[in-house]
Amino acid sequence: MPRTSLRLRRRLARQHPDARLRDDVHHPPLPRRAAELVASGSLVRMWRVPGRTENGGLWRAPDPTELHAIIASLPVWPWMHVMVHALADHPVDPGPSA
16 A cells, blocks of 8 residues: 655755754764655655755655654754744656656
8 A cells, every 4th residue: 555645845054053063073873864764755855955954855754743853853853943844745856756
Protein backbone atom coordinates (compact mmCIF):
# COMPACT_ATOMS: atom_id res chain seq x y z
CA MET A 1 0.00 0.00 0.00
CA PRO A 2 1.52 3.42 -0.94
CA ARG A 3 2.42 5.70 1.92
CA THR A 4 0.14 8.71 2.10
CA SER A 5 2.00 11.83 2.98
CA LEU A 6 1.81 15.56 3.16
CA ARG A 7 4.27 17.45 1.02
CA LEU A 8 5.47 20.45 2.92
CA ARG A 9 7.78 23.33 2.30
CA ARG A 10 9.57 24.37 5.41
CA ARG A 11 11.45 27.60 5.90
CA LEU A 12 13.96 27.68 8.73
CA ALA A 13 15.73 30.66 10.20
CA ARG A 14 18.24 29.82 12.90
CA GLN A 15 18.01 31.82 16.09
CA HIS A 16 21.22 30.44 17.62
CA PRO A 17 23.05 32.96 19.80
CA ASP A 18 25.93 32.80 17.30
CA ALA A 19 24.15 32.03 14.01
CA ARG A 20 27.43 32.44 12.12
CA LEU A 21 28.56 29.03 13.34
CA ARG A 22 28.73 26.36 10.65
CA ASP A 23 26.35 23.44 11.21
CA ASP A 24 28.91 20.76 10.37
CA VAL A 25 31.51 22.12 12.80
CA HIS A 26 29.40 23.15 15.77
CA HIS A 27 26.49 20.73 15.40
CA PRO A 28 28.14 17.46 14.25
CA PRO A 29 24.93 15.42 14.77
CA LEU A 30 23.04 17.60 12.26
CA PRO A 31 24.42 16.07 9.03
CA ARG A 32 23.98 12.60 10.56
CA ARG A 33 20.34 13.31 11.47
CA ALA A 34 19.70 14.84 8.04
CA ALA A 35 21.05 11.67 6.39
CA GLU A 36 18.67 9.57 8.51
CA LEU A 37 15.73 11.77 7.47
CA VAL A 38 16.72 11.48 3.79
CA ALA A 39 16.92 7.69 4.12
CA SER A 40 13.45 7.58 5.71
CA GLY A 41 11.97 9.73 2.91
CA SER A 42 11.08 12.60 5.26
CA LEU A 43 13.65 15.08 3.92
CA VAL A 44 13.27 15.39 0.15
CA ARG A 45 15.29 18.52 -0.71
CA MET A 46 17.15 21.28 1.16
CA TRP A 47 18.41 24.68 0.01
CA ARG A 48 20.31 27.56 1.61
CA VAL A 49 19.05 31.11 1.27
CA PRO A 50 22.06 33.13 0.03
CA GLY A 51 23.22 35.87 2.37
CA ARG A 52 21.06 34.71 5.29
CA THR A 53 21.19 32.17 8.09
CA GLU A 54 18.11 30.57 6.61
CA ASN A 55 17.32 27.32 4.81
CA GLY A 56 14.37 26.01 2.86
CA GLY A 57 13.37 22.40 2.52
CA LEU A 58 10.87 20.02 1.01
CA TRP A 59 9.67 17.47 3.55
CA ARG A 60 7.21 14.56 3.56
CA ALA A 61 5.21 13.44 6.58
CA PRO A 62 1.96 11.51 7.03
CA ASP A 63 0.44 14.37 9.06
CA PRO A 64 1.32 17.67 10.77
CA THR A 65 1.97 15.97 14.13
CA GLU A 66 4.60 13.69 12.57
CA LEU A 67 6.19 16.66 10.77
CA HIS A 68 6.50 18.45 14.09
CA ALA A 69 8.16 15.39 15.63
CA ILE A 70 10.60 15.14 12.71
CA ILE A 71 11.60 18.80 12.85
CA ALA A 72 11.80 18.75 16.67
CA SER A 73 14.26 15.83 16.39
CA LEU A 74 16.86 18.08 14.75
CA PRO A 75 19.81 19.01 17.01
CA VAL A 76 19.29 22.72 16.23
CA TRP A 77 15.57 22.62 17.17
CA PRO A 78 15.97 24.91 20.23
CA TRP A 79 17.21 27.73 17.97
CA MET A 80 14.87 27.27 15.03
CA HIS A 81 12.06 29.51 13.82
CA VAL A 82 10.01 27.33 11.45
CA MET A 83 7.33 28.26 8.91
CA VAL A 84 5.49 25.37 7.24
CA HIS A 85 3.38 25.55 4.08
CA ALA A 86 1.37 22.53 2.95
CA LEU A 87 1.66 21.92 -0.80
CA ALA A 88 -0.99 20.67 -3.21
CA ASP A 89 -0.64 19.27 -6.73
CA HIS A 90 -0.79 21.79 -9.57
CA PRO A 91 -2.13 20.76 -13.00
CA VAL A 92 0.90 22.12 -14.90
CA ASP A 93 3.55 20.65 -12.57
CA PRO A 94 6.01 18.80 -14.82
CA GLY A 95 6.68 16.29 -12.05
CA PRO A 96 9.91 15.12 -10.44
CA SER A 97 11.64 14.21 -13.69
CA ALA A 98 11.73 17.79 -15.02
